[in-house]
Amino acid sequence: MKKYFIKRFASTIPVLIGVTVLCFILMTMSGKDPALAAAIRSNSAGDTILVDSLREEMGLDKPLPTRYFLWLKGLLKGDMGKSVVTYHSITDDIKTFFPVTFQLVIMAMGWMIIIVFSIAILCARFHGKMFDHIVRVLTIGGICLPVFWLGFMLLLLFAVRLSIFSVVPKAGISGYILPSFALAFPSACGAIRVMRSSLLSEISSDYAAYARTRGLSEWQIIVRHGFKNSLPPVITLFGQYLGYMLAGSAVAEKVFSLNGVGTYLVSCVVSGDSSAAAACIVIIATVFVITNLAADVINRLICPWMVREIND
Amino acid sequence: MLLEIKELSVKVKSSGVKVVNGINLSVDEGEPLLILGQSGSGKTMICRTLFGLTNRYNFDVSGQIFFEGKDIMSADAKKRRKLYGSDIALIPQNPMTSFDPSCKLGNQLAETYRIHNKSSVKAAQNAVFEAMHRAGLEQCKAIWSSYPYMLSGGMLQRAAVAAAIINHPKLIIADEPTTALDAEHRIAVTNLLKGLCGSAAVIMITHDFAVADRFGGYAYIMKNGVFVEQGNIEKIIAAPENEYTKELLNAALLI
Amino acid sequence: MTKKIFSKPQAVIGLILIMIVIICAIFAPVIAPNSPDQIDPSLKYLKADGDYPLGTDQLGRCELSRLIYGARYAIGMSIPMLLILGILGLIIGTFSVCAGEKMDRIITFICDVFISFPSLITAIAVISVLGNGIQNIAVAVVISMWAWFARTVRSYAATEMGKEYITAARISGCSTVSLIFRHLIPNILPQCIVYMSTGVASAIIMISSFSFLGLGLPQGTAEWGAMMNEARTGLYGHPEMLVYPGICIFVTTAGFNLFGEALRDALTSEGGI
Numbered sequence: 001m002k003k004y005f006i007k008r009f010a011s012t013i014p015v016l017i018g019v020t021v022l023c024f025i026l027m028t029m030s031g032k033d034p035a036l037a038a039a040i041r042s043n044s045a046g047d048t049i050l051v052d053s054l055r056e057e058m059g060l061d062k063p064l065p066t067r068y069f070l071w072l073k074g075l076l077k078g079d080m081g082k083s084v085v086t087y088h089s090i091t092d093d094i095k096t097f098f099p100v101t102f103q104l105v106i107m108a109m110g111w112m113i114i115i116v117f118s119i120a121i122l123c124a125r126f127h128g129k130m131f132d133h134i135v136r137v138l139t140i141g142g143i144c145l146p147v148f149w150l151g152f153m154l155l156l157l158f159a160v161r162l163s164i165f166s167v168v169p170k171a172g173i174s175g176y177i178l179p180s181f182a183l184a185f186p187s188a189c190g191a192i193r194v195m196r197s198s199l200l201s202e203i204s205s206d207y208a209a210y211a212r213t214r215g216l217s218e219w220q221i222i223v224r225h226g227f228k229n230s231l232p233p234v235i236t237l238f239g240q241y242l243g244y245m246l247a248g249s250a251v252a253e254k255v256f257s258l259n260g261v262g263t264y265l266v267s268c269v270v271s272g273d274s275s276a277a278a279a280c281i282v283i284i285a286t287v288f289v290i291t292n293l294a295a296d297v298i299n300r301l302i303c304p305w306m307v308r309e310i311n312d
Numbered sequence: 313m314l315l316e317i318k319e320l321s322v323k324v325k326s327s328g329v330k331v332v333n334g335i336n337l338s339v340d341e342g343e344p345l346l347i348l349g350q351s352g353s354g355k356t357m358i359c360r361t362l363f364g365l366t367n368r369y370n371f372d373v374s375g376q377i378f379f380e381g382k383d384i385m386s387a388d389a390k391k392r393r394k395l396y397g398s399d400i401a402l403i404p405q406n407p408m409t410s411f412d413p414s415c416k417l418g419n420q421l422a423e424t425y426r427i428h429n430k431s432s433v434k435a436a437q438n439a440v441f442e443a444m445h446r447a448g449l450e451q452c453k454a455i456w457s458s459y460p461y462m463l464s465g466g467m468l469q470r471a472a473v474a475a476a477i478i479n480h481p482k483l484i485i486a487d488e489p490t491t492a493l494d495a496e497h498r499i500a501v502t503n504l505l506k507g508l509c510g511s512a513a514v515i516m517i518t519h520d521f522a523v524a525d526r527f528g529g530y531a532y533i534m535k536n537g538v539f540v541e542q543g544n545i546e547k548i549i550a551a552p553e554n555e556y557t558k559e560l561l562n563a564a565l566l567i
Numbered sequence: 568m569t570k571k572i573f574s575k576p577q578a579v580i581g582l583i584l585i586m587i588v589i590i591c592a593i594f595a596p597v598i599a600p601n602s603p604d605q606i607d608p609s610l611k612y613l614k615a616d617g618d619y620p621l622g623t624d625q626l627g628r629c630e631l632s633r634l635i636y637g638a639r640y641a642i643g644m645s646i647p648m649l650l651i652l653g654i655l656g657l658i659i660g661t662f663s664v665c666a667g668e669k670m671d672r673i674i675t676f677i678c679d680v681f682i683s684f685p686s687l688i689t690a691i692a693v694i695s696v697l698g699n700g701i702q703n704i705a706v707a708v709v710i711s712m713w714a715w716f717a718r719t720v721r722s723y724a725a726t727e728m729g730k731e732y733i734t735a736a737r738i739s740g741c742s743t744v745s746l747i748f749r750h751l752i753p754n755i756l757p758q759c760i761v762y763m764s765t766g767v768a769s770a771i772i773m774i775s776s777f778s779f780l781g782l783g784l785p786q787g788t789a790e791w792g793a794m795m796n797e798a799r800t801g802l803y804g805h806p807e808m809l810v811y812p813g814i815c816i817f818v819t820t821a822g823f824n825l826f827g828e829a830l831r832d833a834l835t836s837e838g839g840i
Binding site: 014015016018019022023026029030140141143144145146147148149150152153155156160243244246247248250251254255265266268269270272274277278281284285288289292 | 577676677679680681683684685686687688691692693694695696768772775776779780781782792795799802803806809810812813816817820821824825828
């Protein structure tokens with residue numbers, strides 16, 4: 001067990017290095033000269049001496065590998081330089097924007113867990129009944145819903161028509177209820193389908209039949225035994241969806257006028273601020289790698305007999 | 313009469329094949345009984361029907377099964393669940409896949425006890441240890457806290473026996489309990505089950521004449537869903553009457 | 568096989584939806600009642616009538632025509648993209664399996680790195696490098712999704728290569744090249760097509776997400792996501808402008824998902840997957 005965890009942790013390190021290299025390449029490839037961009041920003045594009053000194057200040061005159069290590073060092077220290085557009089420290093920017101996205105994604109995850117677990121369990125219990133069929137149809141439809149459209153429809157219904165929530169984002173949790181639901185719902189539909197079929201295969205397995213012969217009711221079999229065993233594929237999926245939702249938050253934030261990392265990233269891309277964009281992307285990718293790792297570790301802990309190849 | 317099966321038939325809906333075709337069978341209290349037959353002869357199906365594991369989407373079931381004079385086929389699910397695991401217990405075919413892999417063995421045994429008896433956790437644990445002891449398991453505490461994948465097939469089958477006897481059932485049905493085991497454990501488990509006769513009626517379902525011979529008792533030979541021969545197992549082995557029984561015996565000798 | 572697919576209502580519904588959208592895309596100039604880009608501020612937010620069946624938007628453009636032309640972007644971008652992705656996935660996946668262990672490890676590692684980015688993020692990053700433009704969106708989506716395709720094809724191919732008939736073909740002197748083209752690819756192709764058909768839906772959603780975010784396509788393009796972006800300001804006054812494009816996206820993706828699922832069911836019951 002310990003050996004597996006160490007191996008699994010170690011296997012993420014090369015991936016993370018690859019992630020940073022790729023980000024760095026994208027950043028340098030973006031074609032825009034950060035020094036020049038900064039100079040244009042301060043209305044002194046023609047001043048070649050200034051541009052050169054800026055270039056030197058930013059370390060752009062050094063060879064690529066050196067620049068990569070300098071950049072990586074800064075990244076690890078939490079010093080990612082200044083945004084060439086806003087002239088704020090990128091770290092400070094991210095510190096202000098990340099909590100919004102983080103809260104949004106965590107709440108979306110909460111929605112997801114509530115919706116997926118309850119609906120999938122009911123589907124398994126009433127397999128083949130009306131409820132199950134309705135959920136099947138609804139989830140096929142739900143997967144196809146674009147987050148932004150769902151978001152607008154929720155706004156229209158709850159904020160414009162029913163006036164339960166406000167269209168302008170409110171501070172506190174209530175401002176996140178609609179956006180997190182919009183973000184979670186399409187993914188939750190996918191996860192319900194996975195969990196439903198996983199649960200169904202568990203309750204038709206040998207041990208479920210044996211449990212029936214010992215006098216357990218269907219509910220007891222699902223809740224006490226089937227549920228836990230059906231989790232591994234669902235948790236793997238949750239790990240992935242967490243990353244997707246982090247990326248998809250850009251869309252949800254725009255619909256609900258929240259200022260999160262997603263909005264920040266898009267504005268960086270639009271304004272050509274490649275170093276800030278790269279910083280956001282590295283952070284999101286790292287979180288994604290970590291959630292996938294966490295999903296594997298959780299799976300290992302609840303199902304210790306699972307023998308899985310590391311690169312699987 | 314403890315258990316009486318009358319004209320039981322099970323038809324597979326999709327193919328229309330009758331896997332069990334009008335069989336009659338009865339068991340007295342504390343009596344051993346054997347059902348012998350090759351795989352596919354329908355013997356496991358009797359057991360599945362008895363435990364209500366044949367779902368009505370795939371199978372047509374007709375006939376009656378009386379337990380202590382009450383028809384359990386027409387009883388509602390709740391009443392049947394009260395019988396299963398307490399008065400009627402199953403020892404499953406493959407112990408390796410019969411336990412929930414993510415649940416400690418002790419909890420699964422205790423669960424069987426606590427469903428049918430109102431008891432504290434401590435009392436359930438004592439009952440489990442006592443049942444394990446009767447099933448010939450030592451190191452009860454270690455087994456209590458191990459997951460199924462940590463134990464061998466023989467130990468798991470003994471644990472299944474413990475689960476079966478924990479509520480002192482009147483009838484134990486052992487569905488090919490020895491098939492998944494190696495020779496040594498096969499003998500031990502058969503002896504264990506034989507030892508249970510008297511305190512409970514034991515129906516042993518098997519394809520293995522060696523096991524049947526060791527177990528003893530009244531035997532039914534089953535082929536394609538019907539009983540082709542019945543009688544005391546020693547008599548059947550010594551002087552089989554039916555052609556099919558002879559074939560089976562010859563095959564068993566060749567192996 | 569085809570009979571089996573079409574005996575399922577969901578396959579038929581899916582195919583009908585797909586056909587409707589494709590027909591709209593191809594014959595948009597014929598079907599559309601007006602030009603999608605004709606701006607006339609005096610006609611803004613017209614109610615639905617004979618000339619403008621769904622009314623007009625904030626710039627007086629015919630909503631229905633814009634929706635119909637929008638199908639061109641959805642279909643015209645997603646299907647070629649998926650073809651490229653499918654071919655790329657097939658080449659890289661089979662190459663990875665057949666080119667020896669070392670190469671396999673390298674390719675798997677590269678895929679792992681790419682998969683570590685949520686695909687929307689990779690695509691945003693690529694757009695930030697390449698700038699706006701239809702081709703750039705296509706490149707961005709391909710770069711963000713190729714690793715998934717390569718890895719999936721690789722797993723199909725690896726399973727297939729482990730089967731006995733491949734060993735038998737090898738022993739009987741079949742060369743690697745003919746092994747790949749005669750045996751491996753024909754056998755994994757159905758699974759790959761199913762995977763591709765479900766990928767179309769996510770590609771369409773991704774493209775429209777982009778244009779909703781204002782990335783990739785120029786302002787004012789008659790694309791569904793971009794239309795929603797423009798209609799945002801009318802949330803109170805003219806919510807129907809937000810509703811229509813979403814329904815179009817929904818119908819299209821639902822068509823591909825339904826059909827893809829029926830395809831997978833048919834294949835699974837044949838023992839294909």
